[in-house]
Amino acid sequence: MDAATPGPLAPEVLERDDLKRALAEHDFAAAFSLIKKWGGLSQNRIAAACQLTPGKVSTIISGQQQVTSFEVICRIADGLRIPGRMVGLADRSWERQPDTPDPPTTPLDTRSSDDAHWRPTATVQLATDMTRSDFVMDRRAATRAMVGAAMSGAALLDSLEGWLQPAPPAEATHRRGRVGQREVKELEATARAFRAWDHRFGGGLRRKAVVGQLNEVAGHLEEHQEPAVEQGLFRVMAFLGGTAATMAWGSGLQKQAQDYYMLALRAAHAGGDATFGANVLAGMARQMLYRDRPQDALELVHLAQKGARKAAGPRVLAMLHTREAWAYAAMGRAAAFRRATSEAAEALAEAGAGEEPYWITYFDEAELAGVTGGRLLDMARSEPQHAEAAAANIRSALTTRGAEAGRSHALDLIGLAECHFLMGDMTGAVEQTHHAVDAAARTRSTRVRAQLGQLYPYTVGRPTSRTVGEARARIRELLSS
Structure with missing residues (x-):
């Protein structure tokens, strides 16, 4: 449908306050009902326009299914000719370029590895749409996003194949940019500060600030043409996208986290930063591991290792080996876990000061010990003989990095x-539980609270003990706050 084709909805329908409110809140059950009533469109007509099945439209109208996918929201906006601002998106292509036909799919369609989706302009459009949609998301929409399912399996892996190919050349533009290398350096410094926020506090309210900065960088990329500055801006976008992903994940927004990881990977690809792209894939692998999908995680790690083998330094390689070890531990492959952990230690031993990007400097002996301890703990849940070694590694991490690690x-x-x-040490368990609750209370991370919730069952069903009961009460109090 090109720009000259009139939309199926009359202008006065789109001006209705009730429809505007439903669209702004992403309440598509109400929006579709209003469109049927006032726009005169049948359920089948809505489905055809939005590239949905009639059954899908029916479940949306009945409230049985919520629309949380950015790609579906874009199809609804484009199919019904709803201006992007009304659903929290950037202006759609048919709004900005009246003489240009719409692309067959939007840049938010992450299911395809087609080259078009890895073009720098598509990445910029993705960033603009995601951040604008994030800004207008109210509490109800945020709840829907929280339960949205992140992709996994072949659908996820196929969508990432384009990362291994060279970045397509940027399209020529006649617009002159307004930022230079000095501004790029300032944006990099801001990205570092946001990353430090996430590391220490786990996101929370600060996530919107990151999204705002990401939106600003996307705005600069829409107008800049100087190659070196453009590359720098894409790298900043990748850093911010990665931080937004971990903050969204830390706030329980799994689907949003994966979407921001996708954006970060595409931005790293456009910026020619294979090393950070590998880091993004490692983050996606960790998300799969927390979702009990170790095979998917292993595939993502192998994709990262393949794509960055010529560019990655010792710390990045060591980190990737620990992700590999984590997947093996989750699969119960103890020998493979030990091999990958050993390879991580060997790679880290070759690391020197100041040789790698700032974002990987956190990966040191303490981080290796903490990750190794955590994976040994995973195995100890079914084979308790690993618990002592797990505790020794975790103590080493705690001693080295301290409370400032957040x-x-x-x-x-x-x-x-x-x-x-x-290990059956109730005294030590109670003492460490109190320390854990104190530390958890200082973060806003839902991931920390989820882990604390897994500790709670150990305090239940044991012989009556005042100290264990006190620890249990403190966990319950924090989790219910």
């Missing part, structure tokens, strides 16, 4: 408390 510190303490429960 979220990692809290996760380490929760893991150490669980180790003591598995």
Whole structure:
């Protein structure tokens, strides 16, 4: 449908306050009902226009299914000719370029590895749409996004194949940019600050600030043409996208987290930063591991290793080996876990000061010990003989990085408390549980609280003990706050 084709809805229908409100809140059950009533469109007509099945439209109208996919929202906007601003998107192509036909799919369609979706302009459009939609998301829409399912399996892996191919050349533009290298450096410094926020506090309210900065960078990329500056801006976009992903994940927004990871990977690809792209894939692998999909995680790690083998330094390689080890531990492959952990230690031993990007400097002996301890703890849940080794590694991490590590510190303490429960040391378990609750209370990370919730069952069903009961009460109090 080109720009000259009139939309199926009359202008006065789109001006209705009730329809505007439903669209702004992403309440498509109400929006479709209003469109049927006032726009005169049948359910089948709505389905055809939006490239949905009639059954899908029926379940949306009945409230049985919520629309949380950015790609579907874009199809609804384009199919019904709803201006992007009304659903929290950037202006659609048919609004900005009247003489240009719409593309067959939107850049938010992450199911295809077609080259078009890896073009720099598509990445910029993706960033603009995602951040604008994120800004207008109210509490109800946020709840829907929280339960949205992240992709996995072949659908996820096929969508990432384009990362291994060279980045397509940027389209020529006649618009002159307004930023230079100095501004890019300032944006990089801001991205570092946001990353430090996430590492220490776990996101929370700060996530919107990151999304705002990401939207601003996308705006600069829409108008800039100087190659070096453009590359720098794409790299900043990748850093911010990765931070937005971990913050969204830390806030329980799994689908949003994966969408931001996708954006970060595409931005790293456009910016020619294979090393950070590997880091993004490692983050996606970790998300799969937390969702009990170790095979998907292993495939993502192997994709990262393949794509960055010529560019990655020792710390990045070591980190990727630990993700590989994590997947093997989750599969119960103890020998493969030990091999990958050994390879991580060997790679890290070759790391020197100042040789790698700032974002990987966190990966040191303490991080290796903490990750190794956590994976040994995973195995100890079914084979308790690993608990002592897990506790030793976690103690080493705690001693080295301290409370300033924020979220990692809290996760380490929760893991150490669980180790003591598995070893039957109630005194040590209670002591570490109190420390863990104190640390968890200082973060806004739902991931930390989820891990603390896994500790709670160890305090239940044991012989009556005042100290265990006190620890249980503190966990319950924090989790219910």
